Amino acid sequence: MAHAGGLGLLHTIRPQSGWSQPLLSTSRLAHHHDFCLDSNLPLGALPHAHQPCHSRVSCISRVNHLVTHSWPLHWKAPHRLRATAPSRHNTRTLTSSASTPLFLYCKGVISASLLEATKAILAFFYPRATQEKLARTQQRIKFYCRGILSGTPIAQLHDTYYFWSFDLSTTATVFQTPYYRIDESKLLINMQRIARLRELSGAKALLALKCFSTWSVFPLMCQYMDGSTSSSLHEVKLGFQKFGGETHAYSVAFAAHEIDEVLANSDKVIFNSLGQLARFGTAAHATHKPVGLRVNPGTSNSPYLLADPARPHSRLGEADPDKIAAVIDQLSGFMFHNNCENRSFESFDHMLGQIEARFGHLLQSEGIAWVSLGGGIHFCDEGYPLEQLAARLRAFADQYQVQVYLEPGEASITNSATLEVSVLDINVNGKQLAIVDSSTEAHMLDLLIYNLPARIEPNTGEHAYLVCGKTCLAGDIFGEFRFEAPLQVGDRISIQDAAGYTMVKKNWFNGVGMPSIVVARLDGTEELVQSFGFDDYVNSLS
Secondary structure (H helix, E strand, O other): OOOOEHHHOOOOOOOOOOOOOOEOOOOOOOOOOOOOHHHOOEHHHOOOOOOOOOOOOEHHHHHHHHOOOOOEEEEEEOOEEEEOOOOOOOOOOOEOOOOOOHHHHHHHHHOOOOHHHHHHHHHHHOOOOOHHHHHHHHHHHHHHHHHHHOOOOHHHHHHHHOOOEOOOOOOOOOOOOOEEEEEHHHHHHHHHHHHHHHHHHOOEEEEEOOOOOOHHHHHHHOOOOOEEEOOOHHHHHHHHHHHOOEEEEEOOOOOOOOHHHHHHOOOEEEEOOHHHHHHHHHHHHHOOOOEEEEEOOOOOEOOOHHHOOOOOOOOOOEOOHHHHHOOHHHOOEEEOOOEOOEOOHHHHHHHHHHHHHHHHHHHOOOOOOEEEOOOOEOOOOOOOOHHHHHHHHHHHHHHHOOEEEEOOOHHHHOOOEEEEEEEEEEEEOOOEEEEEOOOHHHHOHHHHHOOOOOOOOOOOOOEEEEEEOOOOOOOOEEEEEEEOOOOOOOOEEEEOOOOOOOOOOOOOHHHOOOOEEEEEOOOOOEEEEEOOOHHHHHHOOO
């Protein structure tokens, strides 16, 4: 059995040729592409580490270049390392002993017993690296080890690390564009506002997974929210397994083969129609879980007919109070979801009054214990009268003696993420055109659906460009923006407010590379939490 390399970054693998040296397991090395896991070459076959590396080398690839058998490392104690004298090669290279395989190393990293040791090794290799850079690198190795311990294929992890292109001697991590960048410090602002509304109003807040489902930041969000709500079986299971708290299950229509899993992975189930209630209500009641019905109040606030839940002939919820009254004994709550990008408290207050006037007698029925008022209320916008909203919600809850739920989607994640892109080409056709390595149709679909421009800040300067996507769609255009200096190939652009209805709608149109997902953590580190490659593209097809 070949032994793991120093830092635990070489896969423990049984050699096919009787070699006892560690085998190279990273699938891409910056300037030795011919050496890969499939070739089963011993690491000693690589040129020595003193040879210069290219400037943008991934952390894993760089360390693998430095790991050989010439300077054995012994694990003397959890936080203490000692190395034997350098070999005749006189290179700074390390390898672990044969008794320290990869999974044991990773267990040590995750338990923190070897994490500081790892940082010490990195500091040894890169004496000029900043403490911030070393901490970021350490975090990436920790992520790698989580993948190892969870059974993620080695090749997939190494493909992931290929996107962590940076040099430890620099001051900033450079990720391969395009990627979505979620900033937890900005997300926290929204979370704190939600927590304040919950405190003032007594309402509970559920994350609307249809808007945002990037579960890598759920550990932060679940501290400030009560659970999640869904629009499909997969979202139900995601919320139940990854978010925790209360899980509300809703769908425009559940299928017969889904209902058992829906009920097993939820705390409440909300049916969209009386027909769905009749078909699946018995199964739902058998679980002794609360059962609700979506009600369409016939009034809404939406700037788009496409997204208007009360549009003519809407299929979203039941609208006849008399028909609802006939099944009231089967229900414990209602969902009213009739807001869409509603930034006006006065509009919300007026519509809630309309709901009370038409359905108030149903809300006062015995057995009705909760009401969800849905999402689409932009109470995290600057200047929104949060205290007035809280007072209105509390008064509603007190009058009808119900627990009020809100389902914030955009309000949860507004202004917390960007889509980072790079300029690939500059052209002129009546206007200056900048082609970037992304696409509206594939990566920010709502811009195309609702005919909206993207937002780039500060959007000032003398130089105007149409920023265009790279797909074959003629209208794949992010918008026209102004810049302080002329754009050049390779320039980076940050497209704002890229969290809501983006990552959940991304697709493989034209086979364009799907953006990775990076999270800027509260501690200042940046972590690549997901990346996508050719295999993902192929596996999404037949």
